[in-house]
Amino acid sequence: MSGFLEFEGISKSFGDLKALDNVSLSIRQGEIFSLLGPSGCGKTTLLRICAGFEMPDAGRVLLNGKDITDLPPNRRAVNTIFQNYALFPNMTLRENIAFGLQIAKVPKKEIADRVETMLQLVQLEHHAHKRPHQISGGQKQRVAIARALVNRPQVLLLDEPLAALDLKLRQRMLVELDGIHDEVGTTFVYVTHDQSEAMGLSDRIAVFNHGVVEQVGSSTEIYEAPRTSFTAAFIGDTNFFNGRVCERIDSEYCQIEIEGLEPRLRFFNDKNLREQVRVDLSVRPEKFSISRTQPAPDPLSNTLRGTVEDVIYLGSHTKWWVRVNEEYLISVTSQHSRFLLDSKPIRWNEAVWISWHADDGYMLERYDENDEALLVLSDAGLPDDIPPDEEAE
Amino acid sequence: MPGQRMKGWMISLPSMAWLTVFFLLPTLMIFIIAFKPANPLGGLGEGWTLRTWLELGNPNYPSIIWRTLRLSFYCTAACILLGIPFSYYIARAPERRQRALLLLVIIPFWTNFLIRVFAWKAVLHPEGALKHMLVAVGIASPDTMLLYNEWAVLLVMVYTYLPFAIMPLYAAIEKFDFALLDAALDLGAGRATAMRRVFLPGIRRGIQTAVLMVLIPALGSYVIPDILGGPSSEMLGNKIAQRAFADRNLPHSAALSALLCLCVMLPMLMGTLLRRKRTGGAA
Numbered sequence: 001m002s003g004f005l006e007f008e009g010i011s012k013s014f015g016d017l018k019a020l021d022n023v024s025l026s027i028r029q030g031e032i033f034s035l036l037g038p039s040g041c042g043k044t045t046l047l048r049i050c051a052g053f054e055m056p057d058a059g060r061v062l063l064n065g066k067d068i069t070d071l072p073p074n075r076r077a078v079n080t081i082f083q084n085y086a087l088f089p090n091m092t093l094r095e096n097i098a099f100g101l102q103i104a105k106v107p108k109k110e111i112a113d114r115v116e117t118m119l120q121l122v123q124l125e126h127h128a129h130k131r132p133h134q135i136s137g138g139q140k141q142r143v144a145i146a147r148a149l150v151n152r153p154q155v156l157l158l159d160e161p162l163a164a165l166d167l168k169l170r171q172r173m174l175v176e177l178d179g180i181h182d183e184v185g186t187t188f189v190y191v192t193h194d195q196s197e198a199m200g201l202s203d204r205i206a207v208f209n210h211g212v213v214e215q216v217g218s219s220t221e222i223y224e225a226p227r228t229s230f231t232a233a234f235i236g237d238t239n240f241f242n243g244r245v246c247e248r249i250d251s252e253y254c255q256i257e258i259e260g261l262e263p264r265l266r267f268f269n270d271k272n273l274r275e276q277v278r279v280d281l282s283v284r285p286e287k288f289s290i291s292r293t294q295p296a297p298d299p300l301s302n303t304l305r306g307t308v309e310d311v312i313y314l315g316s317h318t319k320w321w322v323r324v325n326e327e328y329l330i331s332v333t334s335q336h337s338r339f340l341l342d343s344k345p346i347r348w349n350e351a352v353w354i355s356w357h358a359d360d361g362y363m364l365e366r367y368d369e370n371d372e373a374l375l376v377l378s379d380a381g382l383p384d385d386i387p388p389d390e391e392a393e
Numbered sequence: 394m395p396g397q398r399m400k401g402w403m404i405s406l407p408s409m410a411w412l413t414v415f416f417l418l419p420t421l422m423i424f425i426i427a428f429k430p431a432n433p434l435g436g437l438g439e440g441w442t443l444r445t446w447l448e449l450g451n452p453n454y455p456s457i458i459w460r461t462l463r464l465s466f467y468c469t470a471a472c473i474l475l476g477i478p479f480s481y482y483i484a485r486a487p488e489r490r491q492r493a494l495l496l497l498v499i500i501p502f503w504t505n506f507l508i509r510v511f512a513w514k515a516v517l518h519p520e521g522a523l524k525h526m527l528v529a530v531g532i533a534s535p536d537t538m539l540l541y542n543e544w545a546v547l548l549v550m551v552y553t554y555l556p557f558a559i560m561p562l563y564a565a566i567e568k569f570d571f572a573l574l575d576a577a578l579d580l581g582a583g584r585a586t587a588m589r590r591v592f593l594p595g596i597r598r599g600i601q602t603a604v605l606m607v608l609i610p611a612l613g614s615y616v617i618p619d620i621l622g623g624p625s626s627e628m629l630g631n632k633i634a635q636r637a638f639a640d641r642n643l644p645h646s647a648a649l650s651a652l653l654c655l656c657v658m659l660p661m662l663m664g665t666l667l668r669r670k671r672t673g674g675a676a
């Protein structure tokens with residue numbers, strides 16, 4: 001079954017720069033679908049292709065089964081929320097919202113009704129006579145949403161709609177957006193480089209990197225089962241290990257030998273790897289537990305000994321950097337409960353044990369030099385451009 | 394972006410200063426002189442009089458004033474209509490080309506205005522290259538006169554004042570947020586509608602400045618009709634000069650100038666007041 005909005009093999013270059021490289025996505029009717037990726041990875045370009053502002057060099061865009069690749073922007077049942085809202089400064093909020101309907105020559109009476117309904121939906125009835133420069137950022141945001149939704153588009157495109165707002169407002173608008181989506185049921189395509197925004201709002205997320213889709217999946221899939229080291233590092237925080245399968249224990253688990261680490265580590269072998277195969281592993285900081293005493297031995301758990309090199313208290317949780325065997329600096333987070341009552345918190349320079357369950361580490365796919373073989377197998381190193389302390393809160 | 398705003402501001406600053414010092418103050422003086430009696434030596438007499446104003450009843454004047462207003466209005470309209478697409482093109486060109494094009498707009502000012510007007514005389518001359526070319530392609534007949542008529546005056550007025558329109562228009566267009574046009578298209582508007590409902594209102598300030606920058610000097614045109622126009626394309630500027638230089642009657646010149654001022658400023662003032670009333674005083 002094909003999706004409601006489909007991108008088929010979209011490529012787009014600007015000069016030498018490949019902004020999008022053979023991107024195919026299938027977006028379902030009524031879902032909130034996020035395009036997530038670092039700055040410059042081509043998210044806006046894909047959105048502009050969908051809105052009709054850019055022509056792809058190759059590929060097709062299908063909406064509801066119809067090829068809309070060559071339609072000009074004003075003939076697509078698609079509306080956009082622009083990054084800086086692009087409200088018309090010479091019109092009042094009401095006139096801004098009515099603009100699309102006037103263009104479509106909707107009868108005056110109906111325009112008035114629909115605009116009024118929209119104003120209520122975004123709670124701006126009392127500001128309708130103002131001009132864009134007289135209202136706050138969050139209100140502008142809502143006008144932009146109303147101005148787009150009043151046309152009843154089949155798809156609403158949102159390009160980092162919250163980027164210009166402060167953190168508190170961003171969180172509130174996120175909840176409001178979700179509410180509006182529940183109410184209107186329009187398909188949302190949501191561009192952001194903020195992973196928490198994407199995870200909080202989306203039904204599904206496509207992770208982009210350099211014009212290529214790295215992975216499509218729900219928030220949980222992308223967080224818990226990242227396909228590539230890029231996704232693992234971009235979504236949240238993680239620790240990478242690079243090792244070799246040295247022994248398959250049973251059909252489920254294997255032992256992995258990691259250079260510079262003393263005990264062999266046990267991992268869930270969901271990729272069903274053979275022995276001697278090289279593999280990248282990711283373990284999220286919150287999967288570790290940290291203690292001063294050695295935990296009771298458990299065949300399904302891995303334990304390492306290290307020294308705390310840095311501690312950051314972050315209120316809701318604390319973050320430790322633990323040095324293991326010189327070479328590895330592992331980030332570990334732990335939430336607090338009865339924090340002040342418990343024994344002294346672990347501090348800088350203390351010797352600690354960190355441990356995690358074999359199911360909590362995750363194997364990543366690897367590519368050969370030609371970006372071809374999808375699974376594991378070659379010796380391409382870790383991505384150097386992602387420092388282990390990459391923050392992503 | 395402060396840099397952008399600064400650029401727009403600096404481009405219009407000289408014209409604003411120019412207007413105040415060389416337009417506002419002299420205008421005031423002219424109104425005063427118009428109420429002074431003339432003195433036979435070409436100076437101003439003692440006391441105050443209204444006689445000069447009565448002399449403006451001269452039957453030649455209405456047609457000259459009408460022509461002056463008409464030509465200036467056409468010139469302004471042409472400068473705006475040509476200036477907008479031209480400025481649009483400059484503002485959307487890559488930065489390097491922008492600078493080159495702006496330079497091209499300014500370059501004519503490096504040549505003396507009189508020389509440029511005389512150059513036009515050579516271009517439009519009955520034995521000139523342009524005439525021969527037009528006759529050769531059959532657009533003009535051998536006895537068409539390109540010179541010494543209103544069209545020649547209007548053509549060279551547009552040529553002269555176009556840069557005064559381009560500068561403020563460019564400043565406004567360069568500041569315009571083109572995402573607004575995308576937004577208009579996105580909401581279903583065609584190109585033309587987007588231009589009319591979003592772009593033109595967006596650069597309104599620039600258009601207003603451009604109108605002033607062209608209309609005011611155009612109304613005072615004197616050299617262009619003097620050199621390129623005939624007796625039937627005389628403008629008020631010529632009459633004012635004639636009264637001042639030939640008749641040595643300064644108050645009469647001043648009264649003519651004042652009349653011209655009133656002709657232009659009263660409608661503008663009324664327009665502004667009307668708009669104020671309609672929008673309830675909001676800017």
Ligand SMILES: Nc1ncnc2c1ncn2[C@@H]1O[C@H](COP(=O)(O)OP(=O)(O)OP(=O)(O)O)[C@@H](O)[C@H]1O
Binds near residue numbers: 017041044193
């Ligand atoms: N009109 C253009 N001309 C040339 N290059 C462009 C153009 N538009 C985009 N690019 C380039 O294409 C790449 C992708 O741009 P795009 O705007 O899609 O990124 P993005 O993922 O939206 O980034 P951001 O998160 O910063 O908005 C960038 O390297 C950008 O420089």
Ligand SMILES: [Mg+2]
Binds near residue numbers: 043044045159
């Ligand atoms: Mg972008």
